Amino acid sequence: MNIGIYIYDEAEVLDFSGPFEVFSTAARVSGTADIFSVFLVSETGSIVTARGNYKVQPHYGFLNHPSIDVLIIVGGVHTKELEKQQVLSWIKEQSKNAQLVASVCTGVFLLAEAQVLSSQKVTTHWEDIPDLRTSYPNLEVIDNQRWVDEDEVITSGGISAGIDMSLHLVSKICSPELAEKTAKQMDYKWTKNT
Template sequence: MDVLIISGGVHTSEMKNKTVANWIERQAESVEVMATVCTGVFLLANAVQSLSCKVTTHWEDIPELRRLFGQLDVLEGVRWVDEGGIVSSGGISAGIDMSLHLVSRLHSDKLAEKTARQMEFTWTKNV
């Protein structure tokens, strides 16, 4: 697997699921890019305790992410953050922007723009 995208949602009970955490940890050792949408970053940080990079999440969850995972540099006011092997996004629509960024990064801007157009989606790039 080249890219793993961990979706968000209500994450608190899933963080206690050792099977999920162990699977994410194993995948993190081999995939090129681990990406998270919204609160999916909680599952990644929980599974990969050594994770220490810039990330973002949904604006409502930023204080909790900072409290639980102080080693992360949690950014506010950005749609997504690309740290090379770790890419994270804010809420759901920011996750679409992040996904288009991944298409651009892994293939081309042209394909990302074509994909956004096909979806009738206005792609918001980070500035």
């Protein structure tokens, strides 16, 4: 499966690095190296300056990436992205073709603005929950939950919740055993939803 992670200037570093590590580690420990192909996509494919002046070279831009089976939209300082019609159109189009769509932290705002979400349950970082409720009153915003799984759309809280959600995705796509094995290899204590 192709796991495409959308990144942009001022994206939160662990919002994309955490899921990237989960899927690349899962592929490594599965014994089937090609089970996941995980890659970063930006609008142009040029270097992105994430939070803290962290420079990242995406694998692809909008015009040259492979098909995406699982689309992950990350959080960060996302407000400029909300104003980019090309970005919102790309997210909407990729979401139609992907088997699963996920967001980490404020990435949910991009999904909402791109009209990928309608009236389902979602979550985001605790600090952004009031703003999400105000901006998109049609959504049922859940707090005190690491991630919310609404079948084809899964949203999560910030940073470490994105790692937990990514392990949940491995469990959902492959097996709980592979997710547990991945967490163990990462020396990460997987916090599951209750």
